[in-house]
Amino acid sequence: MSVKPPFEKDGIYVVDRTLHVIGPRYIALVANALASETRAKILEFLANRPADLEEIASAVGHTKANVSSQIRKLENVNIVKAKYLPGSRGIKKVVELNVDRIIFHLKVK
Numbered sequence: 313m314s315v316k317p318p319f320e321k322d323g324i325y326v327v328d329r330t331l332h333v334i335g336p337r338y339i340a341l342v343a344n345a346l347a348s349e350t351r352a353k354i355l356e357f358l359a360n361r362p363a364d365l366e367e368i369a370s371a372v373g374h375t376k377a378n379v380s381s382q383i384r385k386l387e388n389v390n391i392v393k394a395k396y397l398p399g400s401r402g403i404k405k406v407v408e409l410n411v412d413r414i415i416f417h418l419k420v421k
Contacts, residue, residue, distance in 0.1 A: 326390050331411040339416050345389045346414075350374060351382050355409070358392065362408035364399070383407055 319325055322335025324342065333342045345351065353372040357363065363371070369379040383405075386392040393410040396403045 324390055326411060329410070329412045331390060331414040332417060333414065334417045335419070339418075342389045342391075342414065342416070345385045345391060348382065348385075350378070351386060354379065354382055354386070355391070358407060358409045362406050364404045364406050366404070368407065380405070 319332070319334065322338055324338050325332045325334070331342070333339050350372060354368055357368060357371045365376050365379050365383070368383070369376045372379065374382075383392060383394065387394060390410055391414070392407050394405050394407045397406050398404075
């Protein structure tokens with residue numbers, strides 16, 4: 313199957329819930345964000361439904377602070393997105409998957 317990149321310029325693009333990663337610098341950034349068992353567990357958990365940091369922390373067995381840091385790395389490369397909603401004690405951060413698949417495009421010269 314051949315998938316043509318949606319853009320000519322190197323970068324990270326989301327098109328129809330697919331993350332297109334073009335160029336060596338961006339491939340390294342996304343690969344780095346994925347290179348963690350904890351982040352992989354977070355993604356697996358979020359595949360079922362959006363969740364707040366407390367739910368994610370409980371599901372993956374890490375502190376809320378650690379999960380927040382891990383989520384930020386995934387947000388930086390557009391794999392997840394977060395929104396802030398009213399909670400019982402202030403505002404809570406709810407995270408959801410931004411994409412269903414990731415395609416790394418290698419440039420052929």
